[in-house]
Amino acid sequence: MFEKAYLCLLMASFLFALGFAVIFIRKSIIAILIGLELLLNAAAITFMTFNRYVVGKSDGQVFSLFIIMVAAAEAAVVLAIVIRLFQTKESIHVDEMSELKN
């Protein structure tokens, strides 16, 4: 049981680290959104694991459900922003989004 729980949490930490790394490395806004989705998934897995092995019942599950919902709403808005940026600036490269700099 310890191994199973630890494997799940290992996956969660892997996804979290991966999400961070993707946000660091990638320069496209869509790729950064991918990183954000990974972070949210890491959180959801953690909730679900503790729900299964520590708490029980439905609380963690409901949290994961709401995380999925928030991720979907966030993805919709971010991707709309991506389209808008592409229409105005012809690029989705983060290094070009520097109008507020200085």
Add this chain to the structure above:
Amino acid sequence: MNAAVSSSVTSPSLHVLTPLIVFMVIAVLLFGGALLVAYLISPKAPSRQKSMIYECGEIPVGTAWSMFNVRFYVIGLVFIVFDVETALLIPVASVYRTLVAEGQGLYVFIILISFMAVIIEGLAYLWKKGDLDWVKSYKK
């Protein structure tokens, strides 16, 4: 013997998950096998003309990976919100009938209505603003 079989086989996750996994594996293996057979017996005579992209017999111009119209995209946005809405409504809908039988129907009904009214309002807004139209919103 049978008792042992049925007792071990009826553990819930076993009955539930195994067929799903088996079918997924079979989907890949069976049709991958069909592709493999086709690969083994089919003739191989590649040529430049054959592996050219079909463009009605002309030599293809440019790439197809270019900008695409944003109309497809707004549809996708509306879809994803509705998708999540159904995902949230399904657990509530599945207990609706038992709660009605228990006499709490009106309470659940009001909750359902108020949840759906907000989403219907969003749909109505998009409708009025012409985001659901395929052509009109570009005429202006």
Add this chain to the structure above:
Amino acid sequence: MLPEIVLLFSAFMVFLGGILLISTKNLMHSCIFLLMCLFGVAGVYASLGAEFLAVTQIIVYIGGIVILMLFAVMLTGGKEFISRLHKVLNLAPLMGDKSTYMKGSIVGLIIFGGLSAFFYQLLKVLPLKEQQVSDYKIIGHSLLTDNLLAFELSSFLLLGALIGAAIIAKPEKVSESKPTDI
């Protein structure tokens, strides 16, 4: 035994998908590997006994978010964009340059190590017991009682996302010189 197999297989998908996701240069392929990763996460949910959550994960992410991302990659030029940026801006492709890559990997490894060590210690302390995970009907009950406020507010969040996204993504008046149709 079977939940373990499902869990191991899902873990394999998550790890492989994640590593491929970060190592490929093509954004389209990256989205596909994200799909693989998320399918693995759905498998994890299923093996933990939360079937409803697993299916919701599939329907929202794979049926919705990934398709939307692929649309967005398409809309912003797809592969052509990468090569054009390469030439015009003289920047490295969407991966960033080598030093960014190294920095990012190191940060990722540090976070991974830290988190996994933390969880290891945490699991040692916690009293672990295989709990009963409730099915979607109990989730429905809890959405109607304990989590009622979150349930109702989420409809407003979705409304905001819907209207906001539609307004933001809506194109301005199309000028005659720039056709948007293919």
Add this chain to the structure above:
Amino acid sequence: MSANETVIDHLLQFEFFQKISTAIGSQIGVSHIWVWYMVALILVAAVITGILAAVGGFGTYAERKISADIQGRFGPNRVGPYGLFQVIADGLKMIGKEDISPNESDKFLFYLAPFLCIFGVVATFAVLPFSAGLTLSKTNVGIYYVVAISSLVGLGIFIAGYASNSKWSLLGGMRGASQIISYEIPVTLSIMSILLLSGGLSFEDILANQTAWPAGWYIFHNPFTFIGFFVYFVSVLAETNRAPFDLPEAESELVSGYHTEYTGMRYGLFALAEYMEVFVVCGLAATLFLGGYHVPFDIGKGTIFGDILQIGTFFAKTLGLYYVVIWVRWTFPRLRVDHLMSICWKYLTPIALFNLLGVSVWILFFDGKSILDLFLSAISSGPVGH
């Protein structure tokens, strides 16, 4: 529980199986009960997949024959009696064709796309309720699983369109993806109106309150589910890219749509996936609205004979709907793409939402009774009340 409840349990009774699996189990050191179960399951799963692939293959034959009938022609009649072996000839031809992939395509995605399509369809077979004994996975999220996993088909179509790097394919793929995801909403909403009545997502729950007679089917339960059936049916026609909604592969506009660049067996996988998906959605329609596998008077319940009757009932209903799907294809002209979207978002989705509200009001007022129940109780209590 009785040992003879499912087909798997029936199979486990055979001596032959027990011997084989005990041998395998002792070889690899796993409990032999496990091996029995797995061997039986894999066998049944392979048979089901094979039969449904054959049904999908004969779908092409049926399509040609029925269209010929409608148009006053003969249709295929050269290979075998009534041209029945045309399917085998087509299959052999498809396997024997050269497999070409365009030079400038995205090879990885190009090879992946047909698999996504076929995967999304075949994985749904696991939960289809062929009979009481032959519902392989009794997952408690049955119908929701089908809706979720078949969204992979839309993804496969989009990726096929993108990866080919052909303009025709791209247009077909974009249309296909947006059409499929749009029409998923009316489908899910009309399924949800059934869910309100059944009180559970699993097929057992959905079938529990239905009977073999049409009066007990959900389609005749109340006026809203009657409308809901047609909303569902029109929407799944669009979701499986069937005419009159076959815009992703509209051959007069887009050459062949998203599979323009596919040849040989890869094309065959797309075609097979499409025909099998039509079967799956017809089966779902039969289960959700038309009483599913229920046999009158529960003849032979719990025995092999009863299971065979139930499978026969299920297939009869499903293939009847399959015929309607083909009939519709050769009757209606193709829609325009803007009409397609406005039908989805301006007609079907509001109607489905309205249905959902209507069904919930019906349950609230009439306590979930069907029209027939109300009618009968009115007749029986009427003279007493007055």
